Amino acid sequence: MKNIIPLDILEKLSFKKDKPVLGYKSDDKFKDINSETVRENIFKIAKQLKSYSLNKTDKIGILLPNCPEWVYIDLASQLIGAIPVPIYYLSNITYVEYVIHHSDMKMLFISNKDFLNCIIPKLHYFPKLQNIICLNIDIDSKNIEIVKTFN
Numbered sequence: 001m002k003n004i005i006p007l008d009i010l011e012k013l014s015f016k017k018d019k020p021v022l023g024y025k026s027d028d029k030f031k032d033i034n035s036e037t038v039r040e041n042i043f044k045i046a047k048q049l050k051s052y053s054l055n056k057t058d059k060i061g062i063l064l065p066n067c068p069e070w071v072y073i074d075l076a077s078q079l080i081g082a083i084p085v086p087i088y089y090l091s092n093i094t095y096v097e098y099v100i101h102h103s104d105m106k107m108l109f110i111s112n113k114d115f116l117n118c119i120i121p122k123l124h125y126f127p128k129l130q131n132i133i134c135l136n137i138d139i140d141s142k143n144i145e146i147v148k149t150f151n
Contacts, residue, residue, distance in 0.1 A: 013039040045076035056081035061108035063087040104128040
């Protein structure tokens with residue numbers, strides 16, 4: 001089965017490249033992100049995800065607040081055939097650990113150092129988790145940074 005939803009969204013984003021499609025608040029001001037930038041960021045993240053040799057149906061956890069990066073990662077995951085596993089950002093650590101373990105996710109995107117500090121000492125409980133990627137939430141998606149890679 002093809003990834004119809006992300007492809008359909010990407011196709012629609014290609015029509016009006018300068019039209020704002022996402023927004024975020026920064027310094028008490030709302031800023032727009034145009035469709036071309038959204039599309040570029042989705043493809044950029046999909047390419048990065050592929051570089052980790054993720055297979056179709058591998059799970060990718062998304063533990064982020066409401067932000068444009070959440071959308072980029074979700075659609076990029078689907079674009080490469082992986083399965084995004086959203087985790088509500090205000091969940092407690094026990095629930096987060098439960099989802100990581102029971103979903104068998106291979107990769108986790110986070111932006112909260114507190115969650116990272118709780119997860120790192122318990123890595124032996126998550127045998128499938130190979131990568132944790134910490135985002136410093138800023139609108140520019142170039143800020144994706146590998147915190148630790150596990151083999």
